[in-house]
Amino acid sequence: MTSAKQRIKAGIDIGSVTTKCVVVQGRQTIASHIIRTAINPEQAAREVLEKALGQGCLSPSLVDKVVSTGYGRRRCLFANQIVTEVTAAAAGAYWLNHLQPALVIDVGGQDTKVILVGKDARVVDFLMNDKCAAGTGRFLEMMAVSLDTDIDGLSSLAKAAHHPASINSTCSVFAESEVVSLIAQGIIREDIAAGVFLSIAARIASMVKQFPESSEILFCGGGAKSSGLHLALEKTLNRQIKILPQPQFVVALGAVLASE
């Protein structure tokens, strides 16, 4: 048991936009790092592991096991084990929620998942958004660009809104042109930004509402870093939503935990 606790394992989550690595000893995160995935998932996985280890002043030879997850999981050829991001998100969220079952919303770059996590981090059921990008991190990024800001700037703008605009397009490409036409109509950026968050929140909420209401709602993935999206979700669902610590690393951590 003691020796098992000393073991160092790495979880690498190769997402569509960013690649995350968490180095874990026992169950404690001892180092983590995040980089853009760019075009080569395998390269990104190597680089992020190297950097995470460098940050923790650890030698690669100490790493006992590497678990990969995320859309590029099978491209990480040096991984000892592969798990899907759904199972990993469930395991990470369950651990960070003090081993309590919950409903997990994971907003990533190209996927949004809603996962019902039961006892022992078991995935009871899950839903993923359709193949298009509406309701994902990518959508937020595109909308931020249309409004000449970044994702954090989008949240600040939304906070100052008085009359959120309504954005109806469910397709991110059309939503962009909708935003452009709202700007042309003279609607202020603040109201458009708030409208963007509400439109994503509505899409995520329709997924959440397909699950039983009793469970606590947790929020992770890159999307959870956006305070604007968090507020819009709480408003739309009329529920409290807990953001997990270091939300972008939940899946990478969960990959390690799920592999045990």
Next chain:
Amino acid sequence: MKRLTFRASFRHENSWPVQNPGRNKKLTPLFHKLRSYEFTFSPEQAAGLQRQSPLKAMANFYQLFRQSRINRASIGYFCHLIPEEIILAAGLQPVRLCVTSSSLARSGEEIVSAECCPVIKSILGLASSDFLAELPLLVIPGSCDGKMKLAELLSARTEVYFLDLGRGGEYTSGTPQWAEKFKQLLHFLKKRYQVSITRQKIIQACSLTNARTAAFRSLYQFRAHHPGVISAIDYFVITSASFISHPKVWTEQTNTLLEEAAGLPPSHCQSPRILLAGSPIVFPAFKILEVMDEAGLEVAAELTCSGYGHLFDPVQIDEETEDGLLRALALKYVAGSLCPCFLNLNKLADRMISLAEEYKIDAVIYYILRLCQVYELQATALRQILKDKGIPFFSIKTDLEGEDRGQLRTRLEAFREMIGGRSDQCKAKNQSRD
């Protein structure tokens, strides 16, 4: 007060061409750009699929898809609602033209918008090629809305007989009506082709299709009990071949294949056993099967209109009169249909549950072709019923294009992890066998 009247010309227009089948020359320009029919996927791909199969007898089935034209002695039809036995008894070959292919669907988008059912688009794509150039007649049932309009659109290409079966009918009152519709078809064929369709010929045709059903059941059972020997792709190639193959030929080829398969070593496949149900799965659009295989899920049984629905039910003749035969056909084709337009979703759920019990199924995957609405509309309800029975149910919505393969695989792998299946064991075994 002035009496309101029909517009004279309008009054009798609102009727389907049931009694008056034929061609609609006005619509001919719809298909003005006929292109030569090329095999809907590259020969390399076909060879690749064939190479993956350890069964030599599969070559017979692949061979069928290389024909480039339908011959004059055939009658084309759609759905598993058309009594093939009547067509066979007329001395003609029934050819089911339900196709799914991304390249055909793209060519069909020149006639209908991209936001239409991929099966309808694929069929229109096929109709825009010279594949149907010599086809004299199409029999099209009024199953879904798509098929109804297809009957009108395709009358631009060839003569169409629209078989209106009346949706949602129930078994006791429906059977005599359906038998009557089949009788009309029989008399139409007699007149159209100047042939006699005797009881004896129908009975002979029934014994052909019943032999086919027996072969199919052996295939179905074999796959369920010997997972990993005949792959899901091989299986759906075989069922798709039954659409265009003569029942006698198909039966012989399938029995040959089963003999060969029985001689292969068992695969000890440990993958979760899946009942695959939903929209039709027809050669060559096998994305769902390929991704399920990659995700380590074994299709142990299926319940689609392209396989089970097309081949599982026999003709049970109680009475050898013409009416008795037609009733038996109505029972097989319409009362026994799996089409959501005819089958109540509770009964479909019952069939799923009984197959799940019989074949020790771990989960049901319900395949929805995007915009194939009748299947999509019942998905949530089916999920609810099966969940209450403790059977995991997972619906997958996709189309014929390949851009969502990555997401599909993630979903299916996550689903496998959710139902507690271990990874890639079946695949590893297959690879070591190669």
